[in-house]
Amino acid sequence: LPEPGTVEFKDVTFGYPGAEAPVLSNISFTAKPGQTTAIIGSTGAGKTTLLNLIPRLYDATEGEILIGGVPLKELGREAISQNISAVPQRPYLFSGTIESNLRFGAQDAEEEELWEALRIAQADGFVSEREGQLESKISQGGTNVSGGQRQRLCIARALAAKPKTYLFDDSFSALDVSTDAKLRAALVEPTKDAAVIIVAQRVSTITDADQILVLDHGEIVARGTHEELLESSETYQEIVTS
Ligand code: DUT
Numbered sequence: 001l002p003e004p005g006t007v008e009f010k011d012v013t014f015g016y017p018g019a020e021a022p023v024l025s026n027i028s029f030t031a032k033p034g035q036t037t038a039i040i041g042s043t044g045a046g047k048t049t050l051l052n053l054i055p056r057l058y059d060a061t062e063g064e065i066l067i068g069g070v071p072l073k074e075l076g077r078e079a080i081s082q083n084i085s086a087v088p089q090r091p092y093l094f095s096g097t098i099e100s101n102l103r104f105g106a107q108d109a110e111e112e113e114l115w116e117a118l119r120i121a122q123a124d125g126f127v128s129e130r131e132g133q134l135e136s137k138i139s140q141g142g143t144n145v146s147g148g149q150r151q152r153l154c155i156a157r158a159l160a161a162k163p164k165t166y167l168f169d170d171s172f173s174a175l176d177v178s179t180d181a182k183l184r185a186a187l188v189e190p191t192k193d194a195a196v197i198i199v200a201q202r203v204s205t206i207t208d209a210d211q212i213l214v215l216d217h218g219e220i221v222a223r224g225t226h227e228e229l230l231e232s233s234e235t236y237q238e239i240v241t242s
């Protein structure tokens with residue numbers, strides 16, 4: 001059996017209910033623990049849709065997705081939520097405290113572990129400056145923190161859960177280039193045994209990924225490392241220079 005946390009797509013095709021054309025066609029890849037798999041492609045290419053199939057927000061129309069060698073449909077909701085942390089493209093905070101938001105998926109974490117997650121996510125600074133710190137109130141939807149702060153709190157929440165698989169949907173885009181670089185450097189150690197799948201807009205976020213999948217109109221049109229794709233893929237070259 002593949003290692004726990006491994007994500008395998010086997011010839012996956014998906015169309016939204018009621019839509020005529022599929023949004024994803026014949027997607028096959030393996031994301032291994034200890035590796036970063038990056039997905040890049042223009043807006044509407046199907047990147048978010050692909051990630052959303054992993055925690056079963058939707059089910060594949062054809063083909064199969066396996067986690068640690070087990071088909072998603074046999075895994076059960078609880079195992080899925082315990083093993084996979086997803087940071088969605090529009091990260092969501094619910095009304096409560098910073099702590100209650102971080103504990104979603106990490107109920108038994110020590111307070112020190114929450115701070116460690118905040119440090120990695122480059123969020124410890126602004127949390128420690130807020131009155132009440134971990135007890136500071138978050139309004140419904142997280143409207144009383146900035147977009148970049150919300151993104152980092154959601155990354156901290158994902159880290160606190162210590163999953164085997166991480167899904168980051170464009171999670172670094174609201175950060176300035178320097179915070180983005182610091183955060184990704186800090187992520188290396190805590191995610192080193194997990195399968196990490198990153199959707200990115202900025203090529204600089206993914207140049208060191210173990211494999212990059214180039215998605216275009218719902219198909220993987222090229223794959224490889226940054227250096228390989230610079231040589232082999234016109235679509236990738238266009239993304240890099242755009
Ligand atoms: N789509 C739907 N219904 C949905 C979500 C998306 O029909 O609920 C369509 C819109 C688009 C395609 O699926 O034509 C792919 O959308 P997705 O959000 O997966 O694209 P993306 O690659 O994540 O785009 P972006 O870079 O803008 O986030």
Ligand code: MG
Nearest residue numbers: 047048049089
């Ligand atoms: Mg998207």
